[in-house]
Amino acid sequence: MNASITPITMPKFGLAMTEGKLAGWMVRPGSRVKAGDDLADIETSKITNAYESPGAGILRQVASDGETLPVGALIGVLAEDDVSDADIDAFIARFTAEFATDDADAQDAAAAEPTVIDVKGRALRVLDLGHGDATPVLLIHGFGGDLTNWMFNHAALAEGRRVVAFDLPGHGGSAKDVGDGSPAFLAGVAIDLLDHLGIGKAHLVAHSLGGAIALALAGQAPDKVASLALIAPAGLGPEINMDFINGFITADRQKTIQPVLGYLVHDKSLIGRKMADDILRYKRLDGAVSALMQIAATCFPDGRQADDLRPVLERGDVRALILWGEDDEILPVRQSGGLPPAVTVDILPGVGHMPQMERAADINRTIGTFVAQ
Amino acid sequence: MSKKSFRQAINEALRQEMRRDPRVIVMGEDVAGGHGGTSGTVDAWGGVLGVTKGLLTEFGEDRVLDTPITEASYIGAAAGAAATGLRPVAELMFVDFVGCCLDQIMNQAAKFRYMFGGKARTPLVIRAMFGAGFNAAAQHSQALYPLFTHIPGLKVVVPSSPYEAKGLLIEAIRDDDPVIFLEHKVMYDDEEEVPDEAYTIPFGEANLTREGDDLTIVAFGRMVKLANEAADRLERQGISCTVIDPRTTSPLDTDTILDCVADTGRLVIVDESSPRCNMAADVSALVAEYAFDALKAPIRRVMPPHTPVPFASVLENLYLPSVEKIEAAVKAAMGHRVPEIA
Amino acid sequence: MQIARETLLRSYRAMRTIRDFEERLHVEFATGEIPGFVHLYCGEEASGVGVCANLTDQDTIASTHRGHGHCIAKGVEVAGMMAEIYGRRTGVCQGKGGSMHIADLSRGMLGANGIVGGGPPLICGAALSHKTLKNGAVAVAFYGDGASNEGSTLESLNLATVWRLPAVFVLEDNGYGEATGASYACAGSQKARAEGFGMPYLECDGTDFFAVHQAAGEAIAHARAGNGPAMLHVRLARWYGHFEGDAMTYRASGEVAAARADHDCLTIFRTRVTQAGLLDGTELDDIDSAVRDEIESAVIAAKQAPLPEAADLLADVYVRY
Structure with missing residues (x-):
């Protein structure tokens, strides 16, 4: 392979993704790009996401807008001016030939799928990726979510490290009993899961209500928590968008759920029919809606958050990072204010309630660095 | 699951x-x-x-x-x-x-x-x-x-x-x-x-098995599978189709059908029932009445002929809609010349 | 069998109500004010009332196109029925069913029925509900000699026996299916049909309340006890045509007059109870007078009642759509 040519391949966003559509190049052919620049919009069946350049160079395109390609297929190359077209053509031909034979292996690797395990009599759907000596990470999603909320992050964080995502009780493929629905109860389940998996201590990466659960867990069992990386966490202020919570609970059709999901993100075009379909599929399971209602009744009585978990951070015994989208429409970004100086707070402009999807690469980099410290 | x-x-x-x-x-x-x-x-x-x-x-x-x-x-x-x-x-x-x-x-x-x-x-x-x-x-x-x-x-x-x-x-x-x-x-x-758990799917909400830009296929029951296969083949030929599975014929999700036709401007309906007064006729009438201006080509219907269902395989195969017939109908609606299906 | 005084008074009132209701409809229909068509039960009152005197609100009946009598006998409210027949919004079916579809499930009345032979299968289902829910109730299908030949009826006799259902099939045999005589249309014998399906067969004079009450009581007790279905063959005569406006040219002159003169169930009842000292003639006169008033006010109210509204057209096709 010519070292001066960098292949750009169809990325894999999340586990279920086997192919993606090149929705549109964001850079003209022949332009110079550097690592981290947005190269193209990649559309999966669930969401459209910007693909960031893995390296620097001049973009030479291979795939055209609108093409659907398997994960790992070549969509373009980066090369310097001095690389000849002939060399590039040869590179592309060789890559494509090798990709065809590698394709089967790639499919096998992609077969890592969540499993449902029994944790103290409770069925939990878990996805356990990566291994290494570094302290493991536990990913805790938010209200109404599931482990696929981490589709853009899980594999990236799991390079050289065990990273476990699971569906909270009442969510996704886990059993629908949520106890009293409190963060404390759900934190207890997360502790049970860590024990079951033989994880003595973990970094908790948590989103939204998952943030409140992580804080409750750190409060209950600080020795199990290596650090807290909290994305738009609940538990730091009273306000919450109840139009979202109630709408999410009651909406049962595409037409009613799509506007509700719009609250989640800054760029509303990210919300597609397929994403809504996946949420509706979950919500239509017996017991799902009543689980959500129980959680909402306990966590957000009278339209305000019941739990103030700031004391956990104020205690100062757990290293913490807070990430928040400036345009969050569910939990206002001002709730990130007034925290102890030791807590790093990172506000992301132009981002809504789902930074881990809206700015996956930034979030992966920031959290990757944070947990590596 | x-x-x-x-x-x-x-x-x-x-x-x-x-x-x-x-x-x-x-x-x-x-x-x-x-x-x-x-x-x-x-x-x-x-x-x-x-x-x-x-x-x-x-x-x-x-x-x-x-x-x-x-x-x-x-x-x-x-x-x-x-x-x-x-x-x-x-x-x-x-x-x-x-x-x-x-x-x-x-x-x-x-x-x-x-x-x-x-x-x-x-x-x-x-x-x-x-x-x-x-x-x-x-x-x-x-x-x-x-x-x-x-x-x-x-x-x-x-x-x-x-x-x-x-x-x-x-x-x-x-x-x-x-x-x-x-x-x-x-x-x-x-x-x-x-899923192993019980779950419900509400009546009167169509499912889009795929979303495309060029043409909308409405198919019923087993025909959804055939329509998806045809759409796969067409995708490779550069024609991208939305496939609508209405799930229920009564109630019928007319909004989704009309929205998709408004987006794509072309419609093929695949219906295994006999052609007179069938769902294809019903959906055609709906679109003709409420989305006429959106149509860029005549509506095409893929359906059996007006005969009883025959016994012999050779006749039954002729009788039934097929992936090939759907593909041909889509191409016809896209303005391609289409060979006559025997 | 001793019949309670209360039951006698209630039954007489029901029979008188049916008679006056139907006679009044006969008059009012001729004025052209009643839409559609009506089938009158005059002359057959003792059948519906004699059977239903053995039933409670938990028991279910299914009726026929000639259903007014069964409705009244099962306790459906008269003013609501009259308003329904006038096509008014205050009718028991809000003016959307009319004479042939009066129903009141709260009274166990599963509907009159415009389809000959429509009721017996439904009654198998009602009986299945009672059996499955173990509520001790029975289900009764009223059907005519015309319906006795319908496949759905014959299938139901079979199914009720196969499933050992608490069902009673009450064959109201007035001798005519529309304008065709039973002697022409019904092959074999009804008794042999019942026996062919292995169910008890009882027969009675449908103009004699006591005879119907007795026979129906036996058939219903058989079914209620879990012994499976029974057939009750009630012989009677209808005093009017198949529907209002039927000139009845197929009936010999004097046939109806003789029935009215010699086989009026109300007269027979009155004679029987007063002679036996069970009831006093003045009590019956009081009922007659009260019923006259009730029918009169039902007609006045129906004529004054509001018509259905445009929005009613689209309402109640489904529970949810």
Whole structure:
């Protein structure tokens, strides 16, 4: 392979993704790009996401807008001016030939799928990726979510490290009993899961209500928590968008759920029919809606958050990072204010309630660095 | 979640609803089978294609009732039982047998609520097999969903896959109106991932199995599968299709059909039922009336000819819509020259 | 069998109500004010009332196109029925059913029925509900000699026996299916049909309340006890045509007059109870007078009642759509 040519391949966003559509190049052919620049919009069946350049160079395109390609297929190359077209053509031909034979292996690797395990009599759907000596990470999603909320992050964080995502009780493929629905109860389940998996201590990466659960867990069992990386966490202020919570609970059709999901993100075009379909599929399971209602009744009585978990951070015994989208429409970004100086707070402009999807690469980099410290 | 066949998905839906609600009963010809035989074996069949197998063993003779081969009386009995406190799921075996009991469906169950000034609830489900492809010939192969769709008071479900079948059947059983639930007999061994838990899929909301820019295909029941295969082939040729599975023909999600036609401007309808007054005709009329300005090409319909379903495979294959016929119709709508399909 | 005084008074009132209701409809229909068509039960009152005197609100009946009598006998409210027949919004079916579809499930009345042979299968289902829910109730299908030949009826006799249902099939044999005589249309014998399906067969004079009450009581007790279905063959005569406007040219002159003169169930009842000292003539006169007033006010109210509204057209096709 010519070292001066960098292949750009169809990325894999999340586990279920086997192919993606090149929705549109964001850079003209022949332009110079550097690592981290947005190269193209990649559309999966669930969401459209910007693909960031893995390296620097001049973009030479291979795939055209609108093409659907398997994960790992070549969509373009980066090369310097001095690389000849002939060399590039040869590179592309060789890559494509090798990709065809590698394709089967790639499919096998992609077969890592969540499993449902029994944790103290409770069925939990878990996805356990990566291994290494570094302290493991536990990913805790938010209200109404599931482990696929981490589709853009899980594999990236799991390079050289065990990273476990699971569906909270009442969510996704886990059993629908949520106890009293409190963060404390759900934190207890997360502790049970860590024990079951033989994880003595973990970094908790948590989103939204998952943030409140992580804080409750750190409060209950600080020795199990290596650090807290909290994305738009609940538990730091009273306000919450109840139009979202109630709408999410009651909406049962595409037409009613799509506007509700719009609250989640800054760029509303990210919300597609397929994403809504996946949420509706979950919500239509017996017991799902009543689980959500129980959680909402306990966590957000009278339209305000019941739990103030700031004391956990104020205690100062757990290293913490807070990430928040400036345009969050569910939990206002001002709730990130007034925290102890030791807590790093990172506000992301132009981002809504789902930074881990809206700015996956930034979030992966920031959290990757944070947990590596 | 695990892979389940269309047959297993339906069996599981029945089983879970019978566990959940003691008022749910199952009745029909040989839904268990073996009663009165000389071997003493009961649950001999579990339905002619094994869909209700095992229900008798779990729920007993009071809730799984084999009937004599007398459709008028037992379908009528299902209607009467539904109006008086049970939630029967009656199996008509082959939908073609509706000729023997249409009065009980059309004049009785469908009309109770309206005739009685809103005072009746008739939570009745009638399951039946339909469709060609089995060399079952003219009296065992019809796709009669338009017949039921025509009758106010009935809801009509035509599931297109195992996942769809389970959720829609549970919805049907929990619904308080009479529901006709039609299972394509060629699909019983089709498999896909189906949740182990009970879940519902609401009536009157179409499913988009894929989204495309160039053309909208509306397909019913097994035709959804064929439409998706055709769309896969067309995608490779640069034609991107939206495929709509309406799930229920009554209620019909007209909004989604009209929205998609407005987006794509072209429409192909795939309907296994006989061509006069079928769903393709109904959807064509809808689009012609409400989305005329959006149309960039004439609507194309892929349907059987106006004949009974023939027996011999060579004729049955000619009779049925196919991936090739759908592909040709889409190309025709896209303005390609299209060879005549023999 | 001793019949309670209360039951006698209630039954007489029901029979008188049916008679006056139907006679009044006969008059009012001729004025052209009643839409559609009506089938009158005059002359057959003792049948419906004699059977229903053995039933409770938990028991279910299914009726026929000639259903007014069964409705009244089962306790459906008269003013609501009259308003329904006038096509008014205050009718028991909000003016959307009319004469042939009067129903009141709260009274166990599963509907009159415009389809000959429509009721017996439904009654198998109602009986199945009672049996499955173990509520001790029975279900009764009224059907005519015309319906006795319908496949749906014959299938129901079979199914009720196969499933050992608490069902009673009350065959009201007035000798005519529309304009065709039973002697032409009904092959064999009804008794042999019942026996062919292995169910008890009882027969009675449908103009004699006591005979109907007795026979129906036996048939219903048989079914209620879990012994399976029974058939009750009630012989009677209808005093009017198949529907109002039927000139009845197929009936011999004097046939109806003789029935009215010699087989009026109300007269027979009155004679029987007063002679036996069971009831006093003045009590019956009081009922007659009260019923006259009730029918009069039902007609006045129906004529003044509001018509259905445009929005009603679309309402109640489904519970939810």
